[in-house]
Amino acid sequence: MSNDHVSLVINEQPVTVGAGTTILEAAQSLGIAIPTLCWAENLTPANVCRLCVVEAEGARTLVPACSRACEDGAEIRTDTNRVAQSRRMVLELLDSTNDLSQSPELQTLIDEYGADSSRYTDPATPEPSPKIEDDLFIRAYDRCVLCYKCVEACGEDAQFSFAISIADRGFDARVSTEYDVPLPESACVYCGNCIGVCPTNALQFKTEFDLREASDWRPEDQEVTETICSYCGVGCTLELHTQDNQIVKVTSPADHSVTSGHLCVKGRFGWEYLQAPVYRPPSDP
Numbered sequence: 001m002s003n004d005h006v007s008l009v010i011n012e013q014p015v016t017v018g019a020g021t022t023i024l025e026a027a028q029s030l031g032i033a034i035p036t037l038c039w040a041e042n043l044t045p046a047n048v049c050r051l052c053v054v055e056a057e058g059a060r061t062l063v064p065a066c067s068r069a070c071e072d073g074a075e076i077r078t079d080t081n082r083v084a085q086s087r088r089m090v091l092e093l094l095d096s097t098n099d100l101s102q103s104p105e106l107q108t109l110i111d112e113y114g115a116d117s118s119r120y121t122d123p124a125t126p127e128p129s130p131k132i133e134d135d136l137f138i139r140a141y142d143r144c145v146l147c148y149k150c151v152e153a154c155g156e157d158a159q160f161s162f163a164i165s166i167a168d169r170g171f172d173a174r175v176s177t178e179y180d181v182p183l184p185e186s187a188c189v190y191c192g193n194c195i196g197v198c199p200t201n202a203l204q205f206k207t208e209f210d211l212r213e214a215s216d217w218r219p220e221d222q223e224v225t226e227t228i229c230s231y232c233g234v235g236c237t238l239e240l241h242t243q244d245n246q247i248v249k250v251t252s253p254a255d256h257s258v259t260s261g262h263l264c265v266k267g268r269f270g271w272e273y274l275q276a277p278v279y280r281p282p283s284d285p
């Protein structure tokens with residue numbers, strides 16, 4: 001085997017991949033699904049949630065598939081009882097301290113792994129109190145699972161603003177601006193890339209929040225239309241999410257070669273003029 005490639009076996013299926021390929025990527029190439037939470041295709045693995053763990057023969061502990069590079073000759077199992085038990089416990093602990101109701105992916109995993117969070121007492125569930133500091137997006141940290149995705153998207157994976165980070169540790173750990181200042185007073189440039197990667201809807205568009213408050217958020221009735229942002233020559237691809245012929249949010253495909261899912265404030269939020277109320281001059285008396 002050349003140094004450029006490694007061969008391994010995953011769930012008894014042999015596979016050869018390029019050196020540096022993660023176990024997650026190798027499994028995906030075989031069509032084997034591994035659940036993830038803090039991993040995203042457009043971010044550096046933060047390696048903090050441990051939902052993606054798998055069993056590697058000879059290893060003392062389970063290994064995180066999202067960040068562990070494949071080793072030549074490795075034998076990996078993604079479907080053992082030990083793996084399932086570990087994932088179930090991660091899901092139960094997350095569900096016992098967070099509101100995961102707006103994360104369909106996590107709800108599916110909770111059902112699939114039979115996670116029962118009622119087994120745990122709940123010493124630290126924060127009160128729902130969304131931070132609403134502007135007209136663009138809200139932050140509801142009772143839904144935050146501390147996956148670091150927003151921190152990475154704000155930092156060196158995309159925006160390089162470094163407006164937010166994880167403050168404190170343990171049950172006090174939370175996403176915070178510098179010195180906990182309100183977002184408009186922080187280094188935030190309102191690109192909204194943090195919303196684009198948040199897996200639990202802790203960060204969400206104000207438009208979505210308002211529609212949910214009015215019990216009128218209807219994803220099943222929404223359409224997504226791709227177009228090109230016209231504000232500058234970069235030409236980012238936009239996905240316009242519309243409901244009742246009104247734009248309700250704007251995203252970009254994570255696998256797009258130009259944006260990698262990230263936008264700037266103009267592409268992400270500069271569309272409300274399209275829906276401005278029509279001015280009607282007062283009629284002559």
Ligand code: SF4
Pocket residue numbers: 143144145146147148149150151175194197198199200201202203
């Ligand atoms: S706000 Fe969202 S993206 Fe940021 S750490 Fe919490 S769950 Fe992750």
Ligand code: SF4
Pocket residue numbers: 229230231232233234235236263264265266267268
């Ligand atoms: S989203 Fe921002 S960077 Fe991208 S084309 Fe629009 S204005 Fe330019």
Ligand code: FES
Pocket residue numbers: 035036037038039046047048049050051052053064065066067
């Ligand atoms: S997805 Fe691998 S540690 Fe979070």
